[in-house]
Amino acid sequence: MSISPVKRLILETMWLIDKPAKATEIAKDVGVQFPAVMMHLVGLAKSEYVKSPSKGLYVITEKGKKMLGLPEVDKEKASEILAYLPAEKAFHFYADYGKPLNVFAASLGDFCEKIKDIDPSSIEFHLHRGDFEAWFTGLGDLELARKTLLIREQKMFGEELRKKLCEIVRARCEELAKLRGA
Known part of the structure; x- marks a missing residue:
């Protein structure tokens, strides 16, 4: 399964941030307007590529890292x-x-x-x-x-x-x- 370039950019940005982040921070770093980022975050969460550890914060999941093609490290x-x-x-x-x-x-x-x-x-x-x-x-x-x-x-x-x-x-x-x- 593939994802859109914008969703990939959002995942890469979240991966680079490497800690729970607000959607506004992600939008700023990605350079995309907040409503669009929020819409994509909802879709990424439904696909389990991101999760919300607490209200208003988002973090990339292991499944999201795999989507980016990152190998698991043991x-x-x-x-x-x-x-x-x-x-x-x-x-x-x-x-x-x-x-x-x-x-x-x-x-x-x-x-x-x-x-x-x-x-x-x-x-x-x-x-x-x-x-x-x-x-x-x-x-x-x-x-x-x-x-x-x-x-x-x-x-x-x-x-x-x-x-x-x-x-x-x-x-x-x-x-x-x-x-x-x-």
């Missing part, structure tokens, strides 16, 4: 994604082409810590080249790679970009740690 996969890597597989930060910062992240958790202090222009450099998506995919985390793609499409820059990237990576690390049982 304890073993979570451990694999969070594992420390050898230096040649670590993420190496650059200021620009041929200008290494001599800073690297040897795990997803390490990456989460390092991006707090990396110059925002380095984050912009890597994001717009698709480097983060490629590294997250290499770790086996397709969900984080897709979230990073959605951030890139939002054309964020500077501290706003750093904050959003830190937020999604930290939340993902916490989610994976729970799955792993740490």
